Amino acid sequence: MSEFLHRLPEFLGNHFVLALAFIGVLVALLVVQMQQFMRGYTALTPAGLTQLINRENAYVIDVSAQAEFESGHVPGAHHLLPSQVDPDGKELSKSREAPVALTCRNGQASASAAQKLKKAGYSKVFWLEGGIAAWREAQMPLAKGRQ
Structure with missing residues (x-):
């Protein structure tokens, strides 16, 4: 170990760009991990969402566009547009302490709605x-049509 530490400055001097790239990647990784930790809501896989629905009777909200919702959504999901996600509205007020799971086509709109609720x-x-795309990829069942 002491030889490693003794030769480290020489290595860094000879491979400055490589060392700088390593530090950059390490900082980026730490920033991403801290953002995930600080966001306050939990990311789920399709299997995790299935468990949450079955074990804790989660209230599932799909914030996709109406046509996308009708073409396929998580069974039992309720449809709301992102602009309709009102934390104080009658649709969500009963779920303040219950688990609320948000979905959309690819996970972008639902992440914003999750942040709003948190x-x-x-x-x-x-x-x-990953949204409904990840749900499909996991070969989970989809419901079609309106709620």
Whole structure:
């Protein structure tokens, strides 16, 4: 170990760009991990969402466009447009302490809605990472049509 530490400055001097790239990647990785830790809501896989629905009777909200929702959504999901996700609205007020899981086509819109609910004080907010695309890829069942 002491020889490693003794030769480290020589290595860094000879491979400055490589060392700088390593430090950059390490910092980027730490920043991403801290953002995930600080966001307040939990990312779920399709299997994790299935467990949450079955074990804790999660309230699933799909924030996709209406046509996308009708073409395929998680069975039992309720449809709301992102602009309709109102933490104080009648649709969500009963779910403040219950688990709420958000989905959309690819996970982008649902992540924003999850952030909104978490900031409003919802304690159990979940997000389907990868959205319905990940749900399909996991070969999970889809419901079609309206709610």
